[in-house]
Amino acid sequence: MPESTLLGLPSGTPRINEETCRGCGLCAAVCPAAALVVEDKTVRAASDPPFGCIGCGHCMAICPTGSITVSGRGIDPEDRIDLPPENTRATADQIEALLLARRSTRFFKEGEVPDETLKRVIDMAATAPMGIPPSGVGVIVFHGREKVQALAEDLVADFKGASRFLRGFSFLARPFLRKETLEALKSFVIPLLDLTREKRAEGRDVLLWDAPAAILFHYGPYADPADCDIAATYALIAATSLGLGACPIGTVKPVLDRNKALKEKYGIPRKNKCGLVVVMGHPRYRFVRSIRRRFASVAYA
Numbered sequence: 350m351p352e353s354t355l356l357g358l359p360s361g362t363p364r365i366n367e368e369t370c371r372g373c374g375l376c377a378a379v380c381p382a383a384a385l386v387v388e389d390k391t392v393r394a395a396s397d398p399p400f401g402c403i404g405c406g407h408c409m410a411i412c413p414t415g416s417i418t419v420s421g422r423g424i425d426p427e428d429r430i431d432l433p434p435e436n437t438r439a440t441a442d443q444i445e446a447l448l449l450a451r452r453s454t455r456f457f458k459e460g461e462v463p464d465e466t467l468k469r470v471i472d473m474a475a476t477a478p479m480g481i482p483p484s485g486v487g488v489i490v491f492h493g494r495e496k497v498q499a500l501a502e503d504l505v506a507d508f509k510g511a512s513r514f515l516r517g518f519s520f521l522a523r524p525f526l527r528k529e530t531l532e533a534l535k536s537f538v539i540p541l542l543d544l545t546r547e548k549r550a551e552g553r554d555v556l557l558w559d560a561p562a563a564i565l566f567h568y569g570p571y572a573d574p575a576d577c578d579i580a581a582t583y584a585l586i587a588a589t590s591l592g593l594g595a596c597p598i599g600t601v602k603p604v605l606d607r608n609k610a611l612k613e614k615y616g617i618p619r620k621n622k623c624g625l626v627v628v629m630g631h632p633r634y635r636f637v638r639s640i641r642r643r644f645a646s647v648a649y650a
């Protein structure tokens with residue numbers, strides 16, 4: 350396979366054990382990058398795949414004899430893990446029940462989230478798909494109310510400046526802004542920043558909801574912003590499945606993105622952008638029913 354670079358990283362390297370390979374061709378059939386070819390029941394790396402091997406690992410996940418491995422782009426042979434038996438997987442009814450029971454949880458019991466539970470949420474969230482491997486998503490874990498509150502304090506301290514900046518911006522840039530953007534700034538974003546500050550001064554945290562744990566998702570310059578949101582969504586579902594309540598917090602993103610000092614303080618690489626923060630803990634209240642939700646439209650083309 351030629352030396353090629355994709356989104357800042359060299360191509361992955363597939364290795365085929367010719368002694369055990371049966372030449373069934375499943376690896377080449379599922380490769381999304383056309384990086385493998387099978388000829389006369391012999392699998393080999395393609396000579397000129399358009400993007401090289403992207404390192405998705407599909408070949409090594411499908412090979413019935415374990416004869417192919419991939420190295421590079423954040424993956425190596427040890428990343429092959431056995432699948433739990435099929436009869437242990439959640440059914441559609443169970444997944445739908447979990448999704449119906451999930452609510453954005455903003456009120457938490459006193460206790461902390463155990464280490465193992467938080468680690469499991471992170472491991473489960475890391476199974477999320479990404480545009481092109483390896484994942485460019487990073488997470489910062491705030492474990493314990495003290496750490497979550499330190500973050501809330503840092504963020505709210507910046508809300509005064511952010512609110513003032515947005516007021517000036519919405520006035521000066523008014524002729525160039527879409528009506529909806531202006532309306533969102535005036536009717537929601539600016540009042541929300543002000544309200545959050547007022548409540549904090551009264552001793553109430555309506556930003557991170559006094560949660561006992563929070564995970565901040567950020568993403569590198571080569572990552573699709575959707576990677577970050579999908580990973581956060583997986584974390585929400587994972588947390589719900591572990592008996593926690595969780596809530597995605599979007600307000601953090603614009604504040605952290607424009608505050609270089611805070612990004613540095615929390616170890617977010619300069620070129621990275623912030624996504625959602627997911628706050629979580631044991632829910633103080635239990636919802637007794639779900640709510641029917643609808644997309645704005647559903648059309649069949």
Ligand SMILES: Cc1cc2nc3c(=O)[nH]c(=O)nc-3n(C[C@H](O)[C@H](O)[C@H](O)COP(=O)(O)O)c2cc1C
Binds near residue numbers: 600625
């Ligand atoms: C992108 C995104 C950003 C959000 N930001 C916040 C936030 O900053 N603060 C908050 O309390 N809830 C936030 N939420 C939670 C929503 O308000 C919540 O999902 C919505 O009201 C529907 O309730 P449900 O999640 O229980 O279905 C956010 C949700 C999403 C998807």
